[in-house]
Amino acid sequence: MAVPTPSPCFPTVGEPLFAELRRHGYRRLALQVPAGLLRSADETAARISEATGARVAVLVRACFGACDLPTASEIGGAEAAIVLGHAEIPNVVAPVPTFFVEMRQPGGDPERLAQVVVDAGLPRQLGLVASIQHLDLVDPLIESLGRRGVTVRIGSGDRRLQYAAQALGCNYTTAQSVEEDVAGFLFLGTGRFHPLGLAYAVTKPVWALDPLQAILEPPLDRARLVAHRQMLVAQASSAQRWGILVSTFAGQSRRGMAESLVRRAEAHGRSASLVLGDRFDPRDLLGRGWEAFVCTACPRIALDDSEMYPAPVLTPPEFLMAIGERPLDQYQFDTFH
Numbered sequence: 547m548a549v550p551t552p553s554p555c556f557p558t559v560g561e562p563l564f565a566e567l568r569r570h571g572y573r574r575l576a577l578q579v580p581a582g583l584l585r586s587a588d589e590t591a592a593r594i595s596e597a598t599g600a601r602v603a604v605l606v607r608a609c610f611g612a613c614d615l616p617t618a619s620e621i622g623g624a625e626a627a628i629v630l631g632h633a634e635i636p637n638v639v640a641p642v643p644t645f646f647v648e649m650r651q652p653g654g655d656p657e658r659l660a661q662v663v664v665d666a667g668l669p670r671q672l673g674l675v676a677s678i679q680h681l682d683l684v685d686p687l688i689e690s691l692g693r694r695g696v697t698v699r700i701g702s703g704d705r706r707l708q709y710a711a712q713a714l715g716c717n718y719t720t721a722q723s724v725e726e727d728v729a730g731f732l733f734l735g736t737g738r739f740h741p742l743g744l745a746y747a748v749t750k751p752v753w754a755l756d757p758l759q760a761i762l763e764p765p766l767d768r769a770r771l772v773a774h775r776q777m778l779v780a781q782a783s784s785a786q787r788w789g790i791l792v793s794t795f796a797g798q799s800r801r802g803m804a805e806s807l808v809r810r811a812e813a814h815g816r817s818a819s820l821v822l823g824d825r826f827d828p829r830d831l832l833g834r835g836w837e838a839f840v841c842t843a844c845p846r847i848a849l850d851d852s853e854m855y856p857a858p859v860l861t862p863p864e865f866l867m868a869i870g871e872r873p874l875d876q877y878q879f880d881t882f883h
């Protein structure tokens with residue numbers, strides 16, 4: 547039976563987490579880490595074990611996000627799980643008590659970063675979104691930008707987001723909620739994953755600012771990104787046999803939506819099958835006769851990885867474009883609520 551998580555977010559692997567684990571008296575714990583932290587997972591497990599006296603097992607499967615929490619069967623009898631690198635998604639219920647260690651990163655000079663933004667001539671009304679690791683820098687950066695005449699808005703997002711200004715690869719409602727009041731967005735963090743997602747989700751320009759290197763990237767070319775997706779939609783629009791991917795991960799499952807898409811396909815004279823899975827290895831979908839897929843699991847499978855699959859993978863809003871229920875020229879990001 548699903549149990550509520552025990553008020554569980556910690557900035558780093560350290561004494562506050564250890565104290566909480568000791569307070570519960572856990573003897574067996576499971577540790578889940580994202581791919582980027584796999585190398586140090588054993589060392590982290592040893593630290594937790596030493597500080598708490600519990601035996602800590604490392605899950606072999608790296609996690610994508612707080613949406614694919616360890617399942618009850620995966621944790622092998624552990625009493626609780628520790629998930630590194632992600633914030634809790636408030637509307638996802640964990641199958642066992644789960645502690646989230648967000649791995650907040652210190653560093654980043656707000657004065658220097660603000661000057662980089664001003665020197666680059668960015669608009670004076672900006673929305674700000676940050677990866678979970680750099681959220682502590684948001685307030686100081688807003689203050690530094692304010693002193694230089696830049697007004698910054700941050701939004702609070704919907705029930706899938708824990709913090710104001712937080713970015714999740716499937717949900718940029720913190721940005722969308724302030725879009726009308728700003729002329730562009732600044733993403734604070736590293737890598738292209740979030741700036742790309744944000745560029746699909748909002749129509750205003752998006753700049754990415756690496757807080758540690760103080761490097762500001764040129765704005766993403768949204769028109770080119772969207773044109774590529776529209777081309778894929780057009781290619782898939784003649785498909786007769788559709789596979790509708792449905793996730794078995796706790797926070798990626800949209801079964802009701804998938805069933806309604808099957809009905810929409812049938813109403814348009816197409817056939818559609820529900821396809822259940824967790825990671826959706828492209829090899830498992832080969833040679834089964836599907837001409838196109840709709841991914842109701844993580845939207846980034848369609849947006850970032852479609853080319854790895856044996857047929858085009860669309861998001862649910864893109865599917866509605868492909869069957870003519872939505873206009874192709876009004877692109878909509880697949881926000882996972």
Ligand code: SF4
Binds near residue numbers: 612798
């Ligand atoms: S659904 Fe995808 S983007 Fe959203 S939290 Fe999970 S892995 Fe990240």
